[in-house]
Amino acid sequence: MEMKKYIDFTQTNLDGQEIALVIKEGKQTVETLRKREKVSKTFSLILTYIIVTFLALIMILPFYWMLITSLKTNDEINAMTQTFFPTVVMWSNYVYVFQVFDFTNYMINTIVVAIFSTIGTLITTVLAAFAFARLQFKGRESLFLIFLMTMMIPGEMMVISNYITVASFGWIGTDQTRLEAYLTMIVPFWVSVYYIYLLRQNFKQIPNELYLAAKVDGKSDFSYLLKVMIPLAAPTLISITILKFMGTWNSYVWPELVTSSVEFKLISNGLRGSSFSDPDSGIVEYGYQMAATVVVTVPLFLLFVLFRKYIMRGVGRAGIKG
Amino acid sequence: MFNFFKRKKQDEAITYSEDFALMKQGIYRDSSLGELTEGENKNNIVVNVVSRREIKKEYTIGGVLDQEQRNNWKAWFYLAPILILMAVFLIYPLINTIFISFTENYQYATGTFDGLTFDNFLIILGLKPYTDALIYETNLVNYALPNTFIIVFITVPVSIVLALLISVLLNNLRRFQKIYQTIFFLPYVTNTIAVGMVFSVLFDDTGLINYLFQTDITWVYGADRWTAMVPLCLYIVWGSLPFKILILLSGLQNVDKQYYDAAKIDAAPHWKVLLRITVPALWPQILYLMVTSFIGAFKEYTAVVGLFNGPSTTGKGGIPEMYTMVFYIYENLQEHTSFAAACAVLLFLIILLFTFLQLFLSKRKNA
Numbered sequence: 001m002e003m004k005k006y007i008d009f010t011q012t013n014l015d016g017q018e019i020a021l022v023i024k025e026g027k028q029t030v031e032t033l034r035k036r037e038k039v040s041k042t043f044s045l046i047l048t049y050i051i052v053t054f055l056a057l058i059m060i061l062p063f064y065w066m067l068i069t070s071l072k073t074n075d076e077i078n079a080m081t082q083t084f085f086p087t088v089v090m091w092s093n094y095v096y097v098f099q100v101f102d103f104t105n106y107m108i109n110t111i112v113v114a115i116f117s118t119i120g121t122l123i124t125t126v127l128a129a130f131a132f133a134r135l136q137f138k139g140r141e142s143l144f145l146i147f148l149m150t151m152m153i154p155g156e157m158m159v160i161s162n163y164i165t166v167a168s169f170g171w172i173g174t175d176q177t178r179l180e181a182y183l184t185m186i187v188p189f190w191v192s193v194y195y196i197y198l199l200r201q202n203f204k205q206i207p208n209e210l211y212l213a214a215k216v217d218g219k220s221d222f223s224y225l226l227k228v229m230i231p232l233a234a235p236t237l238i239s240i241t242i243l244k245f246m247g248t249w250n251s252y253v254w255p256e257l258v259t260s261s262v263e264f265k266l267i268s269n270g271l272r273g274s275s276f277s278d279p280d281s282g283i284v285e286y287g288y289q290m291a292a293t294v295v296v297t298v299p300l301f302l303l304f305v306l307f308r309k310y311i312m313r314g315v316g317r318a319g320i321k322g
Numbered sequence: 323m324f325n326f327f328k329r330k331k332q333d334e335a336i337t338y339s340e341d342f343a344l345m346k347q348g349i350y351r352d353s354s355l356g357e358l359t360e361g362e363n364k365n366n367i368v369v370n371v372v373s374r375r376e377i378k379k380e381y382t383i384g385g386v387l388d389q390e391q392r393n394n395w396k397a398w399f400y401l402a403p404i405l406i407l408m409a410v411f412l413i414y415p416l417i418n419t420i421f422i423s424f425t426e427n428y429q430y431a432t433g434t435f436d437g438l439t440f441d442n443f444l445i446i447l448g449l450k451p452y453t454d455a456l457i458y459e460t461n462l463v464n465y466a467l468p469n470t471f472i473i474v475f476i477t478v479p480v481s482i483v484l485a486l487l488i489s490v491l492l493n494n495l496r497r498f499q500k501i502y503q504t505i506f507f508l509p510y511v512t513n514t515i516a517v518g519m520v521f522s523v524l525f526d527d528t529g530l531i532n533y534l535f536q537t538d539i540t541w542v543y544g545a546d547r548w549t550a551m552v553p554l555c556l557y558i559v560w561g562s563l564p565f566k567i568l569i570l571l572s573g574l575q576n577v578d579k580q581y582y583d584a585a586k587i588d589a590a591p592h593w594k595v596l597l598r599i600t601v602p603a604l605w606p607q608i609l610y611l612m613v614t615s616f617i618g619a620f621k622e623y624t625a626v627v628g629l630f631n632g633p634s635t636t637g638k639g640g641i642p643e644m645y646t647m648v649f650y651i652y653e654n655l656q657e658h659t660s661f662a663a664a665c666a667v668l669l670f671l672i673i674l675l676f677t678f679l680q681l682f683l684s685k686r687k688n689a
Contacts, residue, residue: 045494052491056505059560063508065530066520077523082533124404131400140397150412154621154673156651157666160422161415163655164430188411191404221396250513252624253652268515272627286523293516304511312507316568 066297070094070290077286093291097276101292105263106270113185113255113266114248118241120190125240128196130225133203134211144200147193162188163257174260181264185255195240198314202236203229239314242307249300271296422663430659442664460654460661462668465547465645472551473646474619477558482611484559485566490600492567493574503571510564518557518628525553545635547643554644558625562618566611573607574600609684616676620669623648 069077070093072086097103131137132144166172166188171180206229214224230237252268259265265273276288304311422428423442425435444450448463459465492502509517524530525541532538540546541553581599590598601608626633626644633642633649642653647669654662 135397137397158415161418
């Protein structure tokens with residue numbers, strides 16, 4: 001079939017008894033044609049690489065720009081001609097930022113809130129997912145459906161009343177203590193239906209036989225959960241932990257609303273709330289500002305480098321087909 | 323995902339109705355011998371009169387496991403923590419917010435209000451005039467609603483199409499695919515506020531964008547509202563690509579290669595393969611992304627804060643021309659709790675409407 005394309009039959013010599021087939025443009029044997037096809041394929045592959053590389057560069061441009069701006073002098077940042085590498089590397093921007101920006105305090109707050117909201121979430125999630133995946137009880141499926149439906153409700157619906165609720169607990173106000181500030185930022189976030197859904201899927205994949213075997217051995221449901229299911233679902237639990245950490249690192253709105261004092265705020269609030277303006281002129285110094293954003297971004301990147309697999313799996317398993 | 327209501331199959335249970343009649347006579351089948359041959363060979367029949375009492379019900383034997391566990395009350399112990407938390411922080415707030423949206427002048431600190439009314443919705447929709455000492459806008463019509471809809475209807479289609487193209491390209495690569503995949507995932511693991519600040523530097527008057535394109539446009543601080551939409555939408559698209567690429571790429575890797583081979587034999591052009599094979603094959607993923615990113619775009623807030631540091635292009639204070647619906651909710655939460663609640667209810671209704679609309683459309687397309 002393929003040969004027909006390339007043989008020119010008008011050139012076929014029918015004089016005499018012999019029939020000779022002449023391939024057009026002499027050199028084009030099957031091998032050269034195959035080679036040519038290969039070349040065009042490589043060409044399109046190279047083109048794909050070029051396009052993808054170009055797009056990838058656009059994707060990481062903000063990070064690169066953040067990094068180099070954080071090392072530039074303010075004059076260079078505001079110059080008409082932008083440079084792609086700082087002419088004078090200003091490490092002093094970072095020194096200044098650590099002096100002005102109370103990074104350690106925000107960092108401690110964020111880590112404390114992240115740890116305790118993660119622990120709480122893990123406990124409620126594991127218990128609920130176990131009940132939904134393993135135990136039989138009346139109304140299980142309809143209750144789970146209600147759980148799933150709550151995911152459609154925008155969080156903003158809850159924020160208003162939750163604010164009122166924590167206010168009525170006395171956790172908000174000018175006399176707010178550190179513990180109260182932490183509680184308001186931790187307790188409401190122990191509810192995560194999405195993670196229950198994710199973990200339930202994981203628990204359901206664990207074969208029934210293991211459960212029956214544990215029952216034969218006289219194990220209780222709880223020790224089965226602790227000794228068999230949790231270790232088997234460890235990758236999902238790690239994913240949940242990391243995503244929860246990232247979520248706390250990114251949370252901005254709720255901490256901004258409920259904290260009364262700067263010392264209780266989280267890292268995002270600290271970053272946006274601090275002014276990096278020059279004390280004399282009042283103009284925002286982008287060098288300092290970008291140095292602070294680098295400091296905030298780097299821990300997340302480190303987390304990503306270490307746990308790439310878990311993060312991408314946790315995010316990617318976002319519930320297509322149950 | 324939604325076949326929760328499937329009842330336990332009744333036919334799984336084994337009913338011994340055939341033997342039932344014999345049992346009544348006190349004759350039990352010897353299961354090891356198969357056919358019942360009464361009279362001919364007495365050894366085959368075990369005539370065991372266990373009880374003279376009449377059996378009233380047919381025996382039904384279900385799955386042993388389920389029988390034992392049906393309605394295990396212990397399950398409620400496992401569910402108790404989450405149910406209590408959900409009741410306090412999810413169900414009650416939901417009802418309470420709807421209630422507040424119908425109250426007049428609700429005070430969050432004391433919980434008092436001046437009676438029930440429908441005016442909140444009219445005021446936020448600009449149908450009823452409202453004058454207030456505070457500088458902020460109390461209706462959504464001027465800024466919040468149009469801005470939100472612009473963000474939704476620009477960023478969602480653009481990001482889905484872009485993500486689809488990038489994942490198709492990535493799927494063709496053999497080498498370095500993992501590296502590229504990681505690079506395209508990077509925006510996901512960043513702090514929204516931090517990168518928003520980076521974008522405002524990129525789009526600064528003397529920033530990189532103006533320098534590269536040799537323009538002199540004020541994009542961010544003090545910018546015109548429509549111009550400011552450009553960096554905002556670009557930032558939102560940039561931030562939403564990683565998740566979409568991840569989902570689409572993993573979907574692509576599960577598409578049967580046979581379809582592409584068939585297309586190759588027919589020498590179908592690339593765009594036709596994309597539209598006729600790739601898009602239909604990825605339809606569940608695309609639909610899922612459409613629903614989630616529609617919801618996400620309707621709730622846009624942090625990108626605005628990161629980029630502008632406030633509801634206005636001049637930061638805090640000034641005309642809130644960069645309001646989104648969620649921004650409005652947060653700004654008015656303390657001073658105009660009733661309005662904020664009404665706006666939240668409105669947002670909820672819009673999201674609900676769009677989600678059902680999309681699910682409905684997808685069903686019709688599949689049918």
